Amino acid sequence: MPEENMKYIYNVDQANYYISEGCRVLGTGRHHQTKNVFFMFNHNDTQIAYEKWCKKCQEYKLQKICK
Numbered sequence: 001m002p003e004e005n006m007k008y009i010y011n012v013d014q015a016n017y018y019i020s021e022g023c024r025v026l027g028t029g030r031h032h033q034t035k036n037v038f039f040m041f042n043h044n045d046t047q048i049a050y051e052k053w054c055k056k057c058q059e060y061k062l063q064k065i066c067k
Contacts, residue, residue, distance in 0.1 A: 008039070012039075027040040
């Protein structure tokens with residue numbers, strides 16, 4: 001798969017959310033400089049999950065502000 005079709009996720013919570021939404025992990029790795037672990041997904045397969053993730057984060061932030 002071409003590099004531009006890959007989505008690298010370094011946030012474990014976000015990667016787990018994508019998985020729970022049915023996105024398949026294509027691989028994992030560790031960034032050569034930062035040593036942070038990442039999960040690789042097909043970019044096109046994550047679009048719906050990404051929109052849901054953003055909405056979920058936005059709602060969470062609003063709840064924190066409104067308290």
